Every structure is written in structure tokens, then in C-alpha cells.
Amino acid sequence: MKINHNLAVSESGFLFNPGTGESFTVNPIGAEIIAMLRNGKSRTEIIDSITQLYQVDRNSFEKDLQDFNGILKTYNLLEKDE
Amino acid sequence: MSRPIYTIAVTGLNAIDSPGPGVAVIRGLREAASFDVRIIGLAYESLEPGIYMHDLVDITYLIPYPTAGADALLERLLYINSHEKLDIIIPNFDAELYSFMKLEAKLRDSGIHMFLPTFQQFEERHKVNLSTFGKKYGIDVPEGIAVSDSSEIHKHADKLDFPMMIKGKWYDAYVAYNIEQARTYFNKIAAKWGLPVILQKFVHGTEYNVTGLGDGEGNVIAAVPMRKQFITDKGKAWAGISIDDKKLLELTTRFVSATKWRGGFELEMMKSGDGKYFLMEINPRIPAWVYLAVGVGQNIPEALALLALGQKPEPYKTFDVGKLFIRYSWDMIVDRSEFENFSVKGEL
Known part of the structure; x- marks a missing residue:
């Protein structure tokens, strides 16, 4: 798992992808x-x-992390080779 | 050192739910770093809100609709010029551009400058010709067909499939999910905007726009991409965010250098699920959301005014990413006498 290096992440948990304009919490x-x-x-x-x-x-956490990884992937928040 | 003061006439003062770009253009001009301005509003209707925004517009004149012809427009503009000594006109409507382009040389003789696309550029990028345009310049465009009779829809339905976009040659676009809807929208659009009506393959995806400025020699003077964050029922962006998308900027550079685009423009793009960009429309003028570009560091109206005057502004290279514009509506309280003045005299 490697997070998209362009992603702007704030401490509050707000994520902004400057390439697509999408934001997430x-x-x-x-x-x-x-x-x-x-x-x-x-x-x-x-x-x-x-x-x-x-x-x-x-x-349980391994399973949750796997799910989280899937979500990050769906929203293109991971580096392309992930 | 004192800055020059230019008198600039601007159209598109209809800051309504589907706004004309005039008010945003004026805000850019008022914030210009290289000059001060006197703004002359040019309005088609007495209820265009910009007429009554006295902090932005110094004086507004009524001008004839494009249907009245270029001669009527010229006569009115020369009258306005005799009172106001115009340096520049920035027209902001697709439907009026043709008349202004026709008058460009004549107005220049009277000392009025504009910076507009050429006739070839204007025609080539027209919705009716967009498919050919895409092929010529190697830009992906959804397949589109111009039709003049609703009976032709059936003929193209298999090829374009449903849902299908039904678009007017100037404005308006609807998504039709079956042949009955397609016919209804065809008739609605044909009645309002005339023929032909464009049938276009529907592309699922996210809408992105780029506003920019070409110097007419193939150079990009400004370019800011934006993702629409909130879209009205008329398909207009009510909020958007500046983004850093290299692909979009490359596409913009390709468009400007291949066409040697002259003037302001807006590229309407759709990004499909697989990350491919489709060019949906090219608007041959500054868009209503241009103040976002000004806000992120690229004053397109200012640079356009300088180009109109024959100067060579430095191309903008950077802009702030992640800044939003959020549009809002605002009720002005206007005395009846102002409305009366403009309605009766055509000046305010």
C-alpha cells in the first residue's frame, strides 16, 4: 500500500486529490x-x-485494513502500481 | 508611476442562474495589476443585473440583439463610442460573437480594439463541426451528428445508442433516454435555437472545464482547469475547484498550438471511468466562472485586454490548486427610476 504522493492530507482527516479535485473525509x-x-x-x-x-x-484489523485498502484503490488514492 | 486608464465595454451582464460572464470579467478587469478601468456595460435587456451594479459598471447602454444585424450594432456602438471613447470591447456571448467578429476591422478604425477568434476558428469548433474538429486535431470527441429533422433521430439511434445527448447549436442540452424523449427535446431545442440540432453520444463521467487564453500565434497565455463541484439543473457549475491535472493542461496546449487560438476560451471535458478525456464543447469566449482563474493567480480578462491593445503579456505559468469558487445569488434593491431610465433611454 503506497498512498498517492500528490494527495493533500490534513490532520482533521480531510483528503484532497489535486489532480482530480476530489475530496474525502x-x-x-x-x-x-x-x-x-x-x-x-x-x-x-x-x-x-x-x-x-x-x-x-x-x-479483525487485518480484514478491516484490507477493506480500507480496497476503498483507497477504488477512489484512486493509491499509487498506480498498487 | 500612474497606471493607464482604459475604457472597456463588456457584454454578458446577465448575472442570472445561467450567468453571462460579464460581471466576472469586469471583476477581473477591476483587479488588473497593469491598468485602471472605466467599465461600460452593454446590455440587451433592462433586467440584466449588471446594469445596476454601480460599484462595478460605470455606465450601461442598451444594444440591439444580434438578430437586428451587424449594421444596427455598429451604429449603436459608434454612438456609444462618440460619448465614451472606448478602447476595448470584450463580447461575452456565443450568439453575438459573429457580429462582433464581422465588425472587428471597422471598430478598429474607430480606435476600438477586440481580441476575438478568427472566422475559421469560430466555425471549426462549432458544436455542429466538433466531430470533424476532433479528428483533425487528434482530440477525442464523442461521436456527434447534426440533424435538421426529428425523423432522422431514429436513423442514428442504433449508432449513438441511448442515453443520447440532444444539443442546441447555441445553448441547451438534454439527456434523452429513449426515442420519444429525443424527439421531444429535438422539438423544444429547434423551436428555441433553430436548426440543426446535434445528437451526441453520451459519455458517462465527471465534468472538467478549462478556461484559457491563446495569443493567436499558438501560445497559451493562461490556462486553469476546474472540476465542477456543484451543477445546477441547467448544467452550470455553481461551485468548482481548481485542479492540477497535467493531462488537461497538455490537451489545452495541444488545442491552442494546433488551432493558433486567438482569444479567451473554455474547453468542456468529460473524464470517463477509465480516465480518458472527451472534448464535449469549445466555447469561443471567457466563461462565467473566470473569476476562479483570477482568484488563483491568472487574470485572463486583464491579459486579454492587453492582447487586444497589441501588447504581449507574459504567459501565466502557475496557479493555486485546490481553491474553490462558490457562486451565490444576491437581491439588489433598485429604485424604479433607474429601471425606468434604462428602459426608456437605453442608458444608465
Whole structure:
């Protein structure tokens, strides 16, 4: 998972794609994940970090992350090769 | 150093739900860095809101409709010029452009400058000729056919398929989902705007527009792409955001350099689901949302005025991305005497 490098991300979870003009909002966990993706964290590192910080079992979060990845892909928010 | 003061006449003061570009153009001119202006409004109707915006327009004159012919327009413009000493006219309606283009040389003799497309450019980009235009310049255009009889719709229905766009030669466009709707829209448009009516293949996607300015020698002086964020029932952008889309800017450069476009323009594009751009329309004038371009750093009305005067403005290279325009309506309270003055004397 590599986030589109052009994407403007604010701390409030507001995302703006300057290439298409589309904007989105994500919840605090979504914003945290996107921040980690922007910092180059791998999928495993994100799973480790979130499951340590919050009360969520690894399997559930892996599934949620997969769903989130699908949404990011649908809206062209990931780099093209993803 | 004092700046020159130019007297600039502007049409399109109908700041209504489907607005003319005049008021936005005037705002750009008033914010010009290189000159000051005296604005002369040119209006066709006594209820065009711009007439009564005295902080923007110094004086407005009624002018005859294009159907009255170029001679009637020339006579009126020369009368206005005798009182106001015009330096520049910026016409902003598709339907009036032809008359102004015809008068360009005559008006120049009277010291009035314009910066308009050539007759060839104007005709070539016409909705009726857009398919041929696309093929000639290698730009994707949805297949379109101009028809003059509603019975012809049936003949082209298989090829274009439904839904199908039904468009007037000047304004108006409807999406028809079956042959009955297509016939109804054909008759509606033909009655209002005349023939032919254009049938165009429907492209699913997101609407993007570019406003820009060509110097007539193939150079882009300004170009700002925008994504429509909110669209009215008439298909007009009521809000939009400036975007940084290299593909759109490349397409604009290709359009300007291939046609050597002279003047302001608006490219209406549709981006399909697979990321392909289709050129839906070329408007041969500045669009009503041009103030977004001014707001993000490209004062198109100012640069156009300079080109009209024979100067060579520096091409704009950058603009702010992610800035929105959000249109609003505003009720002005106008004394009856002002309305009366304009209605009776044709001047205010």
C-alpha cells in the first residue's frame, strides 16, 4: 500500500486529490493509517502499531485494513502500481 | 508611476442562474495589476443585473440583439463610442460573437480594439463541426451528428445508442433516454435555437472545464482547469475547484498550438471511468466562472485586454490548486427610476 504522493492530507482527516479535485473525509483511525502510509510504513508495521495501540484483535484489523485498502484503490488514492 | 486608464465595454451582464460572464470579467478587469478601468456595460435587456451594479459598471447602454444585424450594432456602438471613447470591447456571448467578429476591422478604425477568434476558428469548433474538429486535431470527441429533422433521430439511434445527448447549436442540452424523449427535446431545442440540432453520444463521467487564453500565434497565455463541484439543473457549475491535472493542461496546449487560438476560451471535458478525456464543447469566449482563474493567480480578462491593445503579456505559468469558487445569488434593491431610465433611454 503506497498512498498517492500528490494527495493533500490534513490532520482533521480531510483528503484532497489535486489532480482530480476530489475530496474525502476519513475517521481518526483512517487518518492515522494514512499518516503511517505517507511515512512509508509497511502493511505489517501498520497492523502492529494499531493492534498495540487499540483493543482490536489482529485478524479483525487485518480484514478491516484490507477493506480500507480496497476503498483507497477504488477512489484512486493509491499509487498506480498498487 | 500612474497606471493607464482604459475604457472597456463588456457584454454578458446577465448575472442570472445561467450567468453571462460579464460581471466576472469586469471583476477581473477591476483587479488588473497593469491598468485602471472605466467599465461600460452593454446590455440587451433592462433586467440584466449588471446594469445596476454601480460599484462595478460605470455606465450601461442598451444594444440591439444580434438578430437586428451587424449594421444596427455598429451604429449603436459608434454612438456609444462618440460619448465614451472606448478602447476595448470584450463580447461575452456565443450568439453575438459573429457580429462582433464581422465588425472587428471597422471598430478598429474607430480606435476600438477586440481580441476575438478568427472566422475559421469560430466555425471549426462549432458544436455542429466538433466531430470533424476532433479528428483533425487528434482530440477525442464523442461521436456527434447534426440533424435538421426529428425523423432522422431514429436513423442514428442504433449508432449513438441511448442515453443520447440532444444539443442546441447555441445553448441547451438534454439527456434523452429513449426515442420519444429525443424527439421531444429535438422539438423544444429547434423551436428555441433553430436548426440543426446535434445528437451526441453520451459519455458517462465527471465534468472538467478549462478556461484559457491563446495569443493567436499558438501560445497559451493562461490556462486553469476546474472540476465542477456543484451543477445546477441547467448544467452550470455553481461551485468548482481548481485542479492540477497535467493531462488537461497538455490537451489545452495541444488545442491552442494546433488551432493558433486567438482569444479567451473554455474547453468542456468529460473524464470517463477509465480516465480518458472527451472534448464535449469549445466555447469561443471567457466563461462565467473566470473569476476562479483570477482568484488563483491568472487574470485572463486583464491579459486579454492587453492582447487586444497589441501588447504581449507574459504567459501565466502557475496557479493555486485546490481553491474553490462558490457562486451565490444576491437581491439588489433598485429604485424604479433607474429601471425606468434604462428602459426608456437605453442608458444608465
